[in-house]
Amino acid sequence: MKNRILTFAILLLAWLATNSQLRAQQPAPADSSQRNNEYQVLMEKIRQDFAINPPAKETEEALKTYNEADGSFTDVDYASIQRTNWPPLLHIDRLYDFAFAYTTPGNSYYGNEALFDKIVKGLEYWYDRNPWCHNWWYNQIAEPQRLGIMLIQLRTGKKQIPAELETKTLDRVRKDGGHPAKWTGANRTDIALHWIYRACLTQNEEDLALALDNVYNPIVYTTKEGFQHDNSYFQHGRQLYIGGYGDEILKGITQVAMYTRGTRFAIPEEKLALLSKFMRETYYATIRGRHMLFDVLGRGVSRPKITDKSQTALFARRMAQLDTVHATEYEAIIARLEGKEPAAYALAPKHTHYYRADYTLHVRPHYTFDVRMVSTRTARCEYGNGENLKTYFMSDGCTNITTTGDEYFNIFP
CATH class of the missing domain: 1.50.10.100 (Chondroitin AC/alginate lyase)
Structure with a gap:
């Protein structure tokens, strides 16, 4: 009996200690002055x-x-x-x-x-x-x-x-x-x-x-609209939209993440890691120098100067502060986007097939080559709001091959 009581007392003390520790780890509720x-x-x-x-x-x-x-x-x-x-x-x-x-x-x-x-x-x-x-x-x-x-x-x-x-x-x-x-x-x-x-x-x-x-x-992997398990990005159904809507979600997320940096509202680490992987390995990989490959832009391909993504250096600059582990990689991206370094600067050879997106990207220091197709798994490039009326067949199969990045600049508009 004494042994049972002793065992119970030890377990009770252990539970109280653990519970006390867990409560200590929880953020204290903010009072009105703190919230203000x-x-x-x-x-x-x-x-x-x-x-x-x-x-x-x-x-x-x-x-x-x-x-x-x-x-x-x-x-x-x-x-x-x-x-x-x-x-x-x-x-x-x-x-x-x-x-x-x-x-x-x-x-x-x-x-x-x-x-x-x-x-x-x-x-x-x-x-x-x-x-x-x-x-x-x-x-x-x-x-x-x-x-x-x-x-x-x-x-x-x-x-x-x-x-x-x-x-x-x-x-x-x-x-x-x-x-x-x-x-x-x-x-x-x-x-x-x-x-x-x-x-x-x-x-x-x-x-x-x-x-x-x-x-x-x-900021999760999904089989619906959003970040795909192959590290591509879909919007408006199963359309490849690394550019266009990809630009928009990166702009908004990095913007809010900078607002909340250092506060109790900061972006969760696991979501920051997913975001960083997409940006470094897919989004910026489709940009040669300061120009994005035309076939990942969706209906925006018909807009003037749309391949020029020099303004997206802002997203990389934010990420260099949010994701300091990869700051050097982001700094190289910024240097290419701002024209301070050539298109080949700090590029490593890489070949990626995006099995969800029917898209293949081949990056080398001296050139970038890609192939975009469509299948029963994906949707064709869209048109809407009176724009992009002539790209129906682009989804059947198209390629970019580029060295400086600006070879296709303003051709489609």
């Missing part, structure tokens, strides 16, 4: 990410078309339902620039009350007019993202926009801006971004947690 500080930290990172100092000349030109009577711009067609390059978005773009001009020290319009009044009236006009595009992307991604960034930046101004105006603008963004969980891949991430902006402005912890979860949860 976290929102401020996130918003400051967002401001730094988008910081611009608009030239006074551009502001002056935009003001020439500003309608003092109602806050509109006389050269904007607010009734347009054009599916690409939607004209009404110019209204938001101009107010966006006005907001940065008003809040950026050193700008000639810094603290200018007349410009501030125009921003307020312009936001009121946009809310009342409520332009709508037949292409959902403008309503649920482009417009809400710009509005969110603008409102975050305006919080730093000498004068604050009326609380009622900010609240009703954000309420409409929530109502009309879509829910990230209803989408997949890059679209989910893009919608989650404006949820993050809105959650920071309203200090809504539930919405912030939901948004971050939707940014990170697509």
Whole structure:
């Protein structure tokens, strides 16, 4: 009996010690002051990410078309339902620039009350007019993202926009801006971004947690849309979309990962590892010098200058900080993209067949060669929104062979 009691006592003490240790490992619940500080930290990172100092000349030109009577711009067609390059978005773009001009020290319009009044009236006009595009992307991604960034930046101004105006603008963004969980891949991430902006402005912890979860949860291997087990990327069904939608999801994920770096919201290590593998071994491997191979771009192949991916050096620069183990590899990628080193710089011979994507990529220091096909396992390159109407047969079989990377630049548009 004594032995049983002794054994029980030892087990009880062991359980209590283990349970105490586990509780100690859990992050302490954040109090209101800590949460408020976290929102401020996130918003400051967002401001730094988008910081611009608009030239006074551009502001002056935009003001020439500003309608003092109602806050509109006389050269904007607010009734347009054009599916690409939607004209009404110019209204938001101009107010966006006005907001940065008003809040950026050193700008000639810094603290200018007349410009501030125009921003307020312009936001009121946009809310009342409520332009709508037949292409959902403008309503649920482009417009809400710009509005969110603008409102975050305006919080730093000498004068604050009326609380009622900010609240009703954000309420409409929530109502009309879509829910990230209803989408997949890059679209989910893009919608989650404006949820993050809105959650920071309203200090809504539930919405912030939901948004971050939707940014990170697509970083898994899947047989549906997203990252495939062969390290390729699909979007719009079983279409190869290493470029295009691949660009978008990398832009959004690395952006959010930088915002949350060093906080309790940081990207999980296993997801960072998957992301890094895709970027280093597939995404940047399809870029020779600064140009991406045309057959991984989806319908975007028809757009002017689309193969030039020099701007994606930003993603690599972010990853060099997030994934320090591979920082040297990212630095070589950046050097090639920015033209500081030749296309062959730091390339190792590599041959990869992507069995899910019907795609083969062969990389050598002196050249890159690939083969793109289609089968019962994959889908043809798409067309949509009036673009890419002539690439039906490209999926039947096409190749790139390139040494400098720019051999196919602007041929398809």
